[in-house]
Amino acid sequence: MGTLYLVATPIGNLEDISARALKILHQVRLIAAEDTRVTKKLLAHYQIHTRQVSYFEHNKLSRLDQILNELGTGDVALVSDAGTPGLNDPGYELVRAAVQSGHPVSAVPGPASPVAALVTSGLPTDAFLYLGYVPRKASERRAALGRVADVPYTLVFLEAPHRLLATLADMQAAFGDRPAAIARELTKLHEEIWRGNLSAARRHFDRPRGEFVLVVGGRQKTEHTQWTQAQVLAAVRRRLAGGEAPTLVAAELAAESGWTRRDIYKLASTNG
Numbered sequence: 001m002g003t004l005y006l007v008a009t010p011i012g013n014l015e016d017i018s019a020r021a022l023k024i025l026h027q028v029r030l031i032a033a034e035d036t037r038v039t040k041k042l043l044a045h046y047q048i049h050t051r052q053v054s055y056f057e058h059n060k061l062s063r064l065d066q067i068l069n070e071l072g073t074g075d076v077a078l079v080s081d082a083g084t085p086g087l088n089d090p091g092y093e094l095v096r097a098a099v100q101s102g103h104p105v106s107a108v109p110g111p112a113s114p115v116a117a118l119v120t121s122g123l124p125t126d127a128f129l130y131l132g133y134v135p136r137k138a139s140e141r142r143a144a145l146g147r148v149a150d151v152p153y154t155l156v157f158l159e160a161p162h163r164l165l166a167t168l169a170d171m172q173a174a175f176g177d178r179p180a181a182i183a184r185e186l187t188k189l190h191e192e193i194w195r196g197n198l199s200a201a202r203r204h205f206d207r208p209r210g211e212f213v214l215v216v217g218g219r220q221k222t223e224h225t226q227w228t229q230a231q232v233l234a235a236v237r238r239r240l241a242g243g244e245a246p247t248l249v250a251a252e253l254a255a256e257s258g259w260t261r262r263d264i265y266k267l268a269s270t271n272g
Contacts, residue, residue: 001071001072001102001103001104002029002070002071002072002073002074002075002076002103003071003075003076003103003104003105003106004071004075004076004077004078004094004095004098004103004104004105004106005024005028005075005076005077005078005106005107005108006077006078006084006085006086006091006095006105006106006107006108007021007024007025007077007078007079007085007108007110008021008083008084008085008107008108008109008110008111008112009021009039009042009079009080009081009082009083009110009111010042010082010110010111010187011082011083011111011112011113011116011186011187012082012185012186012187012188012191013187013188014042014045016110016111016187017042017046017110017111018108018109018110020108021108021110022046022048024075024077024108025043025046025048025050025077025079026048026050027075028050028074028075028076028077029050029051029070029073029074029075029076030050030051030052030053030067030070030074030076030077031043031050031051031052031053031076031077031078031079032052032053032054032055032063032067032076032077032078032079032094033052033053033054033055033079033080034054034055034056034079034080034081034085034089034090035054035056035081036052036053036054038081038082039052039079039081040052050077053066053067055067055078055090055094056090057090060090060093060094061093063094064093064094064097067094068097068098068101068103071098071101071103077108078091078094082111082113083111083112083113084107084109084110084111084112087112087114087130087132088132088133088158111187113158113183113186113211113213114130114156114158114213116183116186116187116213117156117181117183117186117193117213117214117215118154118156118215120181120183120193121154121181121183121193121195121215122181122195123154123179123180123181123215123216123217124153124154124217124218125154127152127153127154127218128153128154128155128156129148129151129153129154129155129156129218130156131144131148131155131156131157132157132158133157133158133159133160134157134159134167134170136163138166138170141166141167141170142170142173142174142230142234143234143237145170145171145174145175145234146174146230146231146233146234146235146237146238147234147238149174149175149219149231149234149235150219150235150256151218151219152218152219152220153218154215154216154217154218155214155215155216155217155218156213156214156215156216157213157214157215157216158211158212158213158214159212159213159214160211160212161208161209161210161211161212162208164205164208164212165202165205165206165208167214168198168201168202168205168214169202171198171214171216172198172199172202173228173230173231174228174230174231174234175198175216175219175231176227176228176231177197177198177199178197178198178216178217179195179196179197179216179217180195180196180197180198180201180214180215180216180217181193181194181195181214181215182194182195182201182204182205182212182213182214182215183212183213183214183215184208184209184210184211184212185210185211186211186213188210190210198216226257226258226259227256227257227258227259231257232253232257232259232264232267233267233271235253235257236249236253236264236267236268236271237271239252239253240268240271246265246268246269247265249264249265249268250262250264250265250268
């Protein structure tokens with residue numbers, strides 16, 4: 001019975017691949033790749049001739065039976081275009097199917113842009129929350145950010161260049177002007193790790209290019225600054241959705257937000 005190997009591949013610098021990863025890619029009977037054209041370049045660089053099959057977002061379910069059949073006779077490696085497969089890339093469904101079919105699943109650790117950005121950010125790393133890409137629609141993005149505004153852990157996000165400035169603006173509205181680190185093009189020729197507050201980040205990245213990882217400080221217990229209206233509104237809606245009465249919402253949030261009970265109650269009454 002074959003093993004499914006989750007093989008991390010470089011996020012930019014080809015030398016970041018591990019010796020074990022190269023050995024596995026040589027030995028497996030099949031490589032399931034997010035984009036076979038991208039993986040072909042990596043394999044050619046290291047003179048690996050293992051057969052490939054595509055496994056990406058739009059065919060990941062239809063490919064399950066084929067890959068499980070391959071696992072019935074030998075080992076299979078799953079790779080994404082860059083980084084660790086399964087993190088914002090297809091993989092969860094295949095891992096679950098392999099486990100349910102009784103196949104061993106083994107990770108071959110290596111590059112992961114969220115971890116690389118976190119450990120170089122200069123922000124606390126003892127507890128963090130990885131949230132991947134924020135929603136593309138503005139209303140959904142603002143709601144998602146509002147839900148994590150009170151989280152005390154460092155927050156890690158991915159973002160595309162054409163949405164970066166809008167996302168930074170929404171983060172400042174939801175979180176306040178918190179410290180952040182913005183990592184761009186990690187391990188590549190034009191790698192940049194910028195550190196400062198969200199307001200300064202918006203000025204610095206006036207023409208965003210490349211792939212971005214955003215690391216934002218969590219809410220601090222010592223923060224006494226008054227919440228923005230967006231923060232209060234997000235918290236109000238979240239608690240109302242949980243079934244709390246407007247009077248209770250106003251009383252509890254007043255102590256945290258710096259707003260008066262009366263003003264919070266007005267928001268709660270008009271948004272219930």
